[in-house]
Amino acid sequence: MAHHSSPILIFPQTSLHEPNKTRRDPKMESRLKTRFAPGAWILVSIGLGLAPGGCTASDFDPERMLNAHNRVRAGVEVGPLRWSEPLAKSATRWAIHLAQHNGCVMTHSGPGENLYWASPLTRSDGRRERQRIGEDDVVSNWAAERASYDHRENTCRQGKVCGHYTQVVWRDTTEIGCARSFCSDQGQIWVCHYRPFGNVIGRKPY
Numbered sequence: 001m002a003h004h005s006s007p008i009l010i011f012p013q014t015s016l017h018e019p020n021k022t023r024r025d026p027k028m029e030s031r032l033k034t035r036f037a038p039g040a041w042i043l044v045s046i047g048l049g050l051a052p053g054g055c056t057a058s059d060f061d062p063e064r065m066l067n068a069h070n071r072v073r074a075g076v077e078v079g080p081l082r083w084s085e086p087l088a089k090s091a092t093r094w095a096i097h098l099a100q101h102n103g104c105v106m107t108h109s110g111p112g113e114n115l116y117w118a119s120p121l122t123r124s125d126g127r128r129e130r131q132r133i134g135e136d137d138v139v140s141n142w143a144a145e146r147a148s149y150d151h152r153e154n155t156c157r158q159g160k161v162c163g164h165y166t167q168v169v170w171r172d173t174t175e176i177g178c179a180r181s182f183c184s185d186q187g188q189i190w191v192c193h194y195r196p197f198g199n200v201i202g203r204k205p206y
Contacts, residue, residue: 061135062088065178065192068139069168078171078206084195087177091191095181098191104183112173112197114142114164120186128186135178138190142168154204166205170198 062083070080094109106115116138120128141164148160156162167173178192198205 060178060180062178065135065139066176068136069176072139072143072165073169076169076206078169079174081174081176081194084175084177084193087175087193087195088179089177091177091193092179092181094193095179095189095191098189099181099183099187104185104187104189106189112167112194114167114192114194116141116190118188120183130182130186130188133188133190139168151204151206163199167194167198169205170194171206172196173198 066081066083073080090109094113097109098104098107098115104117106117108115118131118133121131122128143165145156145160145162145165148157149155149162149165150157173194173196175195176192178190180188180190182188
């Protein structure tokens with residue numbers, strides 16, 4: 001018998017940064033801070049009849065995550081990223097912190113970071129299970145924001161968020177490291193760290 005789940009909430013979040021020596025433009029800063037407002041976009045989906053279990057921590061695949069990013073970058077003709085173990089370690093530390101010590105709430109650790117949170121799947125009998133979410137799902141979710149990005153104006157379309165996408169395709173970014181951690185309620189947090197970081201006010205991603 002298939003069980004119907006409650007709505008599954010997926011919240012991506014990104015960070016916005018300013019270069020230390022770049023002159024601030026208050027009008028541009030206001031516009032861009034609005035377009036990259038963290039947590040402003042929510043994707044709601046319904047899961048039906050998923051088998052119990054889902055992903056485990058050992059399922060994380062760095063190569064798959066890297067390849068997913070590089071496919072998106074190739075689409076706008078920017079160079080591929082390479083995997084960074086130091087960045088992966090910092091992403092791991094932050095993912096564990098968010099999952100185990102921050103109530104599974106998305107909070108940024110600093111520049112050059114994309115976050116993704118997914119709630120547990122709740123069955124009609126009250127059981128909670130992890131969603132089956134993989135590296136391709138996370139990156140595809142971020143990449144879908146391309147439809148909300150106006151490259152000519154270098155802004156998100158009104159009421160939309162596109163900062164995850166622009167970080168993924170940021171031309172000057174060369175390295176990435178990512179991790180995932182599971183929360184006590186069977187939710188999950190994904191963290192990607194990028195170097196050099198993107199989403200610099202006043203600059204286009206490509």
